[in-house]
Amino acid sequence: MHQELAARKHDVVTVSRTGGDLQYDITDPAQVAEMFQTVGQVDAVASAAGHVPYKPVAELTADDYQAAFTGKVLSQVMLVKEGLTHVTGSFTLITGVLAREPIVTGAAASLANGAVEAFVKAAAIEIAPQRINAISPTVFTESLDVYGDFFPGMKPVPLADVVQAYVRSIEGRQTGQIYVP
Structure with a gap:
């Protein structure tokens, strides 16, 4: 995504826990606030972060x-809340096919x-x-060797198609949309 957005003349600042231009943990609301103070005004925020456990329902505690909520929901909600005074254009969050097509161990x-x-x-x-x-992509074509067995019968999506969905969200005018690449 970074390369495509840079090629489209966007100045991109990457953030992750351990790499990127800046290191922040978005599961910590204080670090999200600090990140926006550091970065200042931006046109857009694009999130590709989120971690959830995969276990049978009977084994989920x-x-x-709470880890699923914190890792994927609250972290992105706080990106929006803390970003409201720093983002002039758009927020793009990540979700996934399991919102509408559940799998075993994916509750x-x-x-x-x-x-x-x-x-x-x-x-x-x-x-x-x-x-x-x-x-909201399905399994990435590039990760079929690792995750393909968890998504039987679901058509994989190339990462390039997911990147184009981010471009559409960032550069387009629509809001409240769930893009399914």
């Missing part, structure tokens, strides 16, 4: 569900993805003129 992921999608639709009607959308 309250801590597992926590389905819960988190569905929550992100509901938040995007709700936030869109409140944050105008800023925009918010989400990208």
Whole structure:
């Protein structure tokens, strides 16, 4: 995504826990606030972060569900909340196919993805003129060797198609959309 956006004349600042231009943990709301103070005004935020546990429902604990919520939902919600005074254009969050097509061991992921999608639709009607959308891919073609068995019968999506969905969200005018590449 970074290379495509840079090629389209965007100045890109990458953030992750351990790499990128800046190191922040978006599961920590204080670090999200600090990140925006460091970066200042930006046109857009694009999130591709989110971690959830995969276990059978009978084995999922309250801590597992909390980890899914914190790792994928709350982290992205706080990106939006803290970014409202720093982002002039759009927020693009990541969700996934499990919001609408559950798999065995994916209950926590389905819960988190569905929550992100509901938040995007709700936030869109409140944050105008800023925009918010989400990208909801299936399994990436490039990761089929590792994750393909978890997504039987689902058509994989090339990473390049996912990147184009981010471009559409960032450069387009729509809001409250869930893009399915």
